[in-house]
Amino acid sequence: MPTALITGATAGIGAAFARRLAADGFDLVLLARDTARLEAAAADLGGRYRVRVETLTADLSTDAGIDAAAARAAAGVDLVVNNAGFANKGTFLNVPVTDEQTMLKVHCEAVLRITSAALPGMLERGRGGVINVASVAAFLARGTYGASKAWVVAFSRGVAQDIAAQGAKNVRVMAVCPGFVHTEFHDRAGMKMDGMPEFMWIPQDLVVDEALRDLRHGVTVSVPSARYKALVALARMVPPSLLERTSSRAGRNYD
Template sequence: MTTALITGGSSGIGLGFARRFAAEGHDLVLVARDQPRLDRTAVELQSRYGVHVDTISADLATVEGCDLVEKHLGSAVVDILVNNAGHALPQPYPRGALADEERMLDLLVRAPLRLTHAAIPGMTARGHGAILNVASVAGLLPAGTYGAAKAWLIHFSESLRLDLAPRGVRVLAVCPGFTHTGAPHIDTIPDWIWLSVDQVVDQAMKDLRRRRPRSVAGRHFKLYATAVHHAPRRLAARMARSRTPKN
């Protein structure tokens, strides 16, 4: 039986991946900061799907939190890593506090960099594995520090995918648009634009099987991603001035 380790695994897209992998018979390791919520999620998944669920309470925006999860990745067999933990900021750069910006970058960039580094040796030694990095369509446009961090994660994933494919490890950049994750709803965004967590997870699993480099769910967001890719940079920058989708 294989094991999936999912950061931010007790809510939102992370919980969606946890449910999907559990339904497919994978054991789980869930990482988040809130231990009581982790415990409730573990009980729910174990009783519903009959899989084993471990939990790690860790703040991945800190060196200590990353160390804790890295040690597990280095000592246990983890076949699938989902780097999902993350958040955006309410104020665009530079209006927000610099400390908040640094903490967000630690969570969105440093944490997946370190956890992926810890997971790769075991996966390559076994000749199989998968790494899913939850980015955002915001990473396809010049969209502030959040978009810049997600752009880094997309390019990191695509580069890593080429390096690891010959060694049996698949890498996918998951790029959601606006998704109902349980976070506060943005009232100015029409309902038809929003995705469900299951839509994002369903598309990601299909694209992982197809060995695609990126996964974008929803026809409208696929069109959005295609338009951004082909648009002149001046037009893309203009598009970025409007509200950019965040998972």
């Protein structure tokens, strides 16, 4: 059975990847910080889908957590979903710079290290995939969050080309860029989302379905849903100053 390592697997988009991959017959390695939630998820998925589920308690904002995740990735996995992430409670200068550094550690350094650890084994076996969960914020003006997700997109595109140049046709690296998805993300960041129209929200399972389909098709940057594909296309056409002013405000009100 193939094995998938999913970071941030206990809630939201990561949990949706875990359910779908278990249903597809993947054994799982679930990573997050909360051991009790990891064990509950492992018992549930293992029982429901009859797959082997390992848990890895690790905080990807620490060197030790990243080391543990990278070691598990290097030990051999067929698919990695670098999904763990969060938003800070405020705009730039309204949160401590140490929180911004923590974000770069989780969103960038952990993704770099886990991808670097997983790919050599995949290249040796001639198959495998890395899905890095970015955001449509990568194409907008959204503080350190958007900047870190822009790095995830650029990193994934660059690595995909570098491994393709080595002739590794069946090893794929892709960034997935969801729009707004109902998860624990906004509550954790104290974001007030009441005013966000319903059509701006996309289902967790749609993100997972489209990401897995795009990975199979060799896409390097996946933007789930027609409405967000249109929004990203529009963002490329409007004057940068207008895009920056409008996109930096939407959905960024805090408790």
